[in-house]
Amino acid sequence: MGGPVTLLLQVLFAGLSVGAVYALVAVGFGVVANGTGAVNFVQGEFVMLGGVMAGIVNEWLRPPLVVSLLAALAVGVAAGLLTELAAGRFSRSHNADVITLATIGLTLVIKAVVLLATGARTYQLPHFLGEAPLHVAGAVVDTQALWNLAVVVVVAAALSAFFRRTRRGTILRAAADDPEMVASLGVPFRTTARWAFVLAGVLGALAGVGLAPLSVMSYDSGTLLGLKGFAAAMLGGLGNLYGALAGGLLLGLTEAVVAGYGSATYSDAVAFVVLLIVLFTRPTGLFAQRKAVRV
């Protein structure tokens, strides 16, 4: 290895690999923002729950990977339902700000529960597409990065079809635009919210399962990912599906460039600097068109 071309490739690969995970988290933020208008800060914990759950199942039962994956998705669905229950029904509020605040509290509860249950142990998964990394011109690509990028593409296509082609998806989009109108037409706010949170839970779990083979997951893995995913979502415009994907990949690439050509000491700061710049200059995100987001 060595040489400027190799380093450039390495930065590119690492950026896409990490960026794919950010993109999935960002899309999760977008789905809830569309369905309820709220910013779901539990999104990062969904990622953690998925990764930790898959890791636990894998460690105890050593099942085929798909079983661990399904267990994680099941936890994602359950976590989505519970979040909606706690943040929406418990507060009896349709107010986006109230739900947003409730999700902040929930993150603490979820982390505490997982800490009690797992005792801060770290969990991981085997690679989905083989342990041996691929070598391209001296640079390495983890096979898991390919998996994660593929998941991002599939998720984008599936969500796009869901929002445009299905009745439920159309309602979700309509609710994002004018929740009162949708409610007056006989679709309860809670039904819409429940769909949004469950979708977000599944997306989070997918991200967690995708990340676990690259790194290790423990009860506190979600917090930073959640914040970075939020930065990515804001970068692309909260609620904009393709914007979120682009925002995630862009953020991953920026971090990798800073680590490869500058210093990794600042790579965590990148996300927050990006977030601040976006909030100050283009609060609707790079790709958004309409209303500003209330945070």
Add this chain to the structure above:
Amino acid sequence: MKTRHGLAAALSTAVLVAGCSAGADSGGGEAKTIKVGTLFSVTGPAANVGDKMRKGIELAIDQINQRGGIDGKKIEWKFYDPAGDTATAVSQTRKLLTSDKVDVVVGGGSASGIALAMAQLTEPAKKLFVATEGARNIVQPESAHALTFKATFNDTVVIQKIIEFWKAKGVSRVAMLPDTTGFGQSALEVAKQEVPAAGIKMDVASFDTGTNDFTPTLGKLAAGKPQAYLAWTTDSSGVAFIKNARALVRDDSVLIQHGHGFVDDRYMRQAGEASVGTVLASPKLPVYDLLPDSDPQKKTIGDFVTAYQAKYQEQPNVYAGQAYDAMMITAEAIEKAGTTDGPALAKALENLGEYVGLTGVFRYSAQDHSGLASDGVTMIKWDGTRFVPAGS
């Protein structure tokens, strides 16, 4: 009116009597227990470390109390969990000193930053503080830390051992990746002086804890063609470092290394095949059974491991050992001094001579409140199933 006054008088008398008898219980003559105060972060980011430390000290206290206490006085233990937060730790330490009125403080919150803050409170309160955290400046300079000791290696000592190892292997170019916490940056400070002084060229790239992909950083460092990559962290992201480094560095003769903060079976297993051959600096605990019988620590560590396994049904690690050492040394000092007076205990520790502990052989002095030299550090490597001596 009269009856009411009478009632009030009766009540206040009762309260006074109760107060007196309570006072007589705790204050009458000499205390019957020795109060030990401890802070470990069993939750929060350092929970992994804190949990083991708590178990280690708990075992030490159990053993001391089972053999009848120190000079016939049982240990009364006050434990708080600052959850990795220094501000919380400071108020908990105040509580230990003022309302719990502990005699000694053992254990510094499982994070160097916390231990540093705690020493600021225990010193003026004239209480002995034995920390179980790593950073040098918890006890240095000793002149400003008369009553503060620690039961861990100074990173200076560990880095000296690693340099010896590199020289024996003929390594002349290295790359160091410390994390951005106090643990990593303190080691970097030492390495920046010691490594070049030993004639070894060193490139550096610090990283944030929680990093998921080290390949850009490693790719950048590869330009210097290092013969060893040394990460310095206790954070689980060190697993990704091992995986990424092994994937990028295809030459097996290049060493992938961690400092003494990453000696953990679980982390090695989670890095999979990539971790085979990873070299770490460590206390002798993980390889004690492979030590020659002549090693003074072999029996001490063996007894500890047996007792720990019996109590917790799990393997102890170096953190449990540090906390156990700290408590046992404190007990030794109290026994020797015959008092819990801070300055007298400090004097006793400084004149303890050699104390064979789990982390090393302690030789405290007025100039050295860490007490451990590089003879306690050993280079180990992961062979795929367990740690073994790395040779030289």
